[in-house]
Amino acid sequence: MKAPQSAPLLTWYDRHHRELPWRISPSAAKRGVKPDPYYIWMSEVMLQQTTVAAVKAYFAKFVARWPTVTDLAEAPSEDVMAAWAGLGYYARARNLKKCAEAVAFEHGGIFPDTEEGLRALPGIGDYTSAAVAAIAFNRPAAVMDGNVERVISRLYAIEAPLPGSKPQMKAKVAELTPIDRPGDFAQAMMDLGATICTPKRPACALCPFNDACLALATDEPERFPVKAAKKAKPVRLGAAFIAVDREGRLLLRKRVESGLLGGMTEVPTTDWTSRQDGETGTEAAPFPADWQAAGSISHVFTHFELRLSIFRVGPIDKPSGDHGFWVPVTELDGEALPTVMKKAIAAAIPTAFPTPKG
DNA sequence: CAGACGTGGAT
DNA sequence: TATCCAAGTCT
Structure with missing residues (x-):
């Protein structure tokens, strides 16, 4: 078995890379076109634990409305939270705004161009600092996300379970990362993980690593990465209250800035408890009224x-x-309503969120 | 370090 | 229907 090399992967990437709105294709890069660090950062934050398909529309909306990091830094937080509504993990939006402010007002509107400098900004951790350093600034950073973990764990048939095996895998990534095209290498590893080295039914016949992959040679590739067992989800119960006044206005509240759905808009609800002792009533309604079950x-x-x-x-x-x-x-479109709250409102007011098809 | 932290699509 | 999971970060 020969040791894996970056060259076959980069050749594969030159031919099979995905076209993405924030990405500079390898051919354009060869002509000297540079990525916009603001676009790379924005896309990387949106893509944290989120699919490319879900991100595309949000990315387009954000960069159209706030074309530069300074525009975003100067925007009202409520506008940013409302624009992020539906994408999930709302701490990302709060940190997105904080990070934009730091870049605009403490770094003169210019993103730091090193892993360490980026890592110090809000919402930028090990992965994102390496990704932006490599992709936006071509720094030789070892970029490791879920895709890379899957590729590496298979390539080296790593039996140790995640997340404990991360340091071992990161060392392998660092060893494989080429000095001349670190950004393309990172993107190539992620494209490979997303399109070839998939969680289920990987297309090993098309893989540029198929002559070096230990998982393919010795076992079923799908067995990797090995992961720790997960815990069961508990159920919590509560009640939500949809009140409409005579002018057709709905009662809303703003949630506290931290924790679950922090800083987002909600309808009044009871606490969400693990209590299982029967029906939830209207004792905890925001005010006494003729509340009807809906x-x-x-x-x-x-x-x-x-x-x-x-x-x-x-x-x-x-x-x-x-x-x-x-x-x-x-006018609920302008509110920072997370999906769970839209569901609650739609249950009581079916016409509140019209869809193209009804 | 393990748990908190959203959502929608694929299987 | 149930489960997994998608370019993680923060505490």
Whole structure:
């Protein structure tokens, strides 16, 4: 078995790379076209734990609305959170804004061009600092994401389970990364993982590493990477309250800045508890009213499943006291509503979020 | 270090 | 339907 080399991978990448809105193709790079560090950073943050398909529309929306990092730094946080709504992992949006402010106001609008400099910015960790350094600035950084972990674990048939095996794998990546094209190498490894060295049914016959891959030679490639067992998701229960006033406005609140859905908009809800002792009632409604049951929704988060009983009331006179803010049901697009909250609203007001097909 | 932190698409 | 998972980061 010959030792793996970067050259066959780069040749494969020159021919089979994906075309992506933020990417400079290898042929354009050869003509001297440089990537925009702002685009590379933005795409890398959006792509954290998120599919390319989901990111494309958000990336287009963000760079059209905020063409430079300074534009983003000067934007109101509420606008950024509302634009991010639906993409998930909202700490990324909060850190995106903080990072833009740091670059614009502390670095003169210029991104740091080293791994260490990037790593010091909000929302930029081991992966993203290496990726931006390699892709935007052609620094010889060892870039390791989930794709690279899969490729490397198969290439070297690494039996130790993730995440403990990360340091061992990163050493292999560093050893393989070529000094002349580190950015293309990183993108090539990720494209390979996304299109050839896939989790299920990898297309080994088309792989530029198929003469060096220990997993292919000695075992079923799908067995790698070996991972630690995961835990079962608990169920949490609660109730959500949809109140509409006589002007067709819906009662909303802003969640606290930290934690789950931090800084996002919500409808009033009870606490979400693990309690299983029967029906959730309207005792914890934001104000006394003739609340009517309107079904229920279920939503799966990373570490628990949420089941919300939905109650609605209205049209009503606005109750006294401060319960949040009231927004016309026809203007919910401008709000930072995460998907779970849109589901809750749609359960009570089916026309709230019209889809192209209905 | 293990748990918190979203969502939608594929199988 | 259930499970996995997609270019991770922060605490």
